[in-house]
Amino acid sequence: MDARSPRHSRSSAGFILIYLVVAMALIAALAAGVMVLSTSSATGQVETGRQLQAMHLAQAGVDYAKAHKKAWFTDMATKGGMSFDLGGSGLFMLQVANNGDGTFDVASTGISGQSTSFEANYETHATGYTPEDDSGTPGDPSDEYPTPTEVVDYTLFTSDTPLSVSNQGTVDGCVAGASVTLGNQVEVTGSVRSESTVRLINHSSIGGNICAADDVFMENHTEVGGEIHTQGDLEVGSNEATVHGSVYVAGNVILRNRARILGDVHAGGDVELGSNNSLVAGNIYSGGNVILNNAATVVGDVHAAGNINVNWGGTIEGDAIAGGTVTVNSTGGQVNGSRSPRMPSPPRIMPTPPKSCGAVTMPKLQTFFSDPSNNVTIGWDKDSSKPLAPGTYGALTLGGQNRLYLSSGDECADPCASSCVDYVFSSVSAGTQPDLFLDLSGTDGACNPDNPRDFLTILVSGDVTWGDGMTIQVSCDGKNYKPFDSADPKLAALVYIESHGSFTLKNQSPWFGTILTKNNLTFVNQTKLIGSYHTLDGTADTGNQPYIKYVKSAFADQCWD
Known part of the structure; x- marks a missing residue:
């Protein structure tokens, strides 16, 4: 055995070699560990470099464990542990415990000197x-998180303009835009689709896939739960930015320090793994060159149409198969499998190209006419004495602190017909703290999201503005009302408002139902929304700390085709 080859006991699992960088700045990041130092020197002093090496080794052990799937953890838990001897670099020892609920506890001890x-x-x-779980075939994209092709399946949608979800926001469902940016600490639970770029700012996350026509950028501590398909490049940022699935990239792939891809990498161009424990837990298939820098690890095989370079501290646990050369640093790089330079394809495997995002159906604006001679004005601190009857109006103006009652109208054979619309306005303008009461009982009182007669439809030819601090209450009998966020969220499918101008919700004003606007869609701050939200020609700005829960619109599902 080569003197640089790692030796491990109690298991035949794959090898790993970690080059340890002496960096005092990492001590704080590893403060959760428990340090035990011992020496036999007369002075009792322990060399600082040895301490830091031990820290890195312990963390490398945890990263190594997390690169594996469930079957490995189950096997390790029955064996009790594993020791990896990295020669002159030291060793780490792993202990794995099965908690019996699908989770495992890992203890990693790094030993240097x-x-x-x-x-x-x-x-x-x-x-x-x-x-x-141990599932899927290498090179075969997963269908676990599909990217919708029907616009009604998106929570947030812009057609031709950028979409930005601001800081500390939560979006339940999928989003799409001409470009998509997620601000600090934004969570999107579904998939993201972009006609150009996707950018994840620090600590933001996507639960599903990314499908992008251009570059994808992931900054520090960002996370993608599914796959990435991009016709551009992919950059996975530092400090444990993580992609849980495989990536399919037409261009180049760069992993910064401590970035992780827990599936395979398919790249039409080059692939570079940064220093300090960057990780690819699967295989790499590259149409260009592949470079591994200090302490970078590939758990599987590497296939490159160009050259493969393993620099000092880099490790390929599997095989290295290159159309060009395979170069391994003689004092610290490692390939634990075979080295096969100048190999044709096949047997060298070429990357699988990214999926096309496909076309998305567009929202459909309705045709209607308001009545400018029939304006409705309610002054400050005045309430409508009774529900505003369904009909065709001009401008609706609320001075502030008003109660407004709207109700779904009579049964219609064709809910998409203009004659079935409940309310038509030329504009809507509400001052501060309006109270909106929505009666969804319809003619039969069923309050059924699947019953077309129960739709509440509001069409506005101009702008819509709701003032600060609006409240919304919902009723299924016209008498008993609940706050919208205490009502059955499925009822949001019954409410539809369309503006051929712009739509604005000011500070801390919510909405219940679907919004379609031709121009800009603006939610100022701390907005709570239950429904779906779309703009055709304008921008979408969610403001800070939005919470958006997806409910598919029954009206849009039937009438946007």
Whole structure:
């Protein structure tokens, strides 16, 4: 065995080699570990470099464990543990416990300077970790998180303009835009589709897939739960930015320091893994060159049409198959499998290209006419004495602190016909703190999201503005009302408002139902929304701290075809 080859006991799992960088700045990031230092020197002093090596080794052990799937964890838990001897770099020891609920606890101990007077130990833990199931075929994109092709299936949608979800927002469902940017600490639970770029700012996350026509950028501590398909390049940022699925990239792929891709990498161009424990847990298939820098690890095989370069501290646990050369640093790089330079394809495997995002159906604006001679004005702190009857009006103006009652109209054989619209206005303008009461009982009182006669439709030829601090209450009998966020969220499918101008919700004003606007869609701050939200020609700005829960519109589902 080569002197640089790692030796591991109690398991035949794949090898790993970690080059450890002495960096004091990482001590704080690893403060959760428990350090135990021992020396046999007369002074009792422990070499600082050994301490930091032990820290890195312990963290490398956790990263190594997380690169595997559920079957590996189950096997490790029955065996009790594993030790990886990295020669002159030290070793790490893993202990895995099965919690019986699909989660596992991992304890990793890094040891540097073993059996010397400067031996140092460091222990760190990952508790309650849920590994991925062992499923899927390498190179075969998953259908677990489909990217919708029907516009009604998106929570947020812009047709020709950028979409930005501002800081600390939550979007339940999928989003699409000409470009998509997620601000700090934004969570999108579904998939993201973009006609150009996608950018995830620090600590933002996507639960599903990304499909983009141009570059994808992931900054620090960002996360993608599914796959990435992009016709451009992919950059996975530093500090544990993570892609849980495989990536399919027409251009180049760059992993910054400690970035992780837990599936395969398919790249039409080059692939570069940065220093300090960047990780690809699957295989790499590259149409260009592949470079592994310090302490970068590929758990599987590497196939490159160009050259493969493993720099000092880089490790390929599987095979290295290149159309060009395979170069491994002689004092610290490692390929634990075979090295096969100048190999044709096949047997060298070419990357699988990214999926096309496909076309998305567009929202359909309705045709209607308001009555400018029939304006409705309610002054400050005045309430409508009774529900505003369904009909055709001009401008609706509320001075502020008003109660407004709207109700779904009579049964219609064709709910998409203009004669079936409940309310038509030329504009809507409400001052501060309006109270909106929505009666969804319809003619039969069923309050049924699947019953066309129960739609509440509002069409506005101009702009819509609701003032600060609006409240919304919902009723299924016209008498008993509940706050919208206490009502059955499925009822949001019955409410539809369309503006051929712009639509604005000011500070802390919510909405219940679907909004379609021709121009800009603006939610100022701390907006709570239940429904779906779309703009044809304008921008969409969610403001800070939005919460948006997806409910498909029954009206749009029937009438946008």
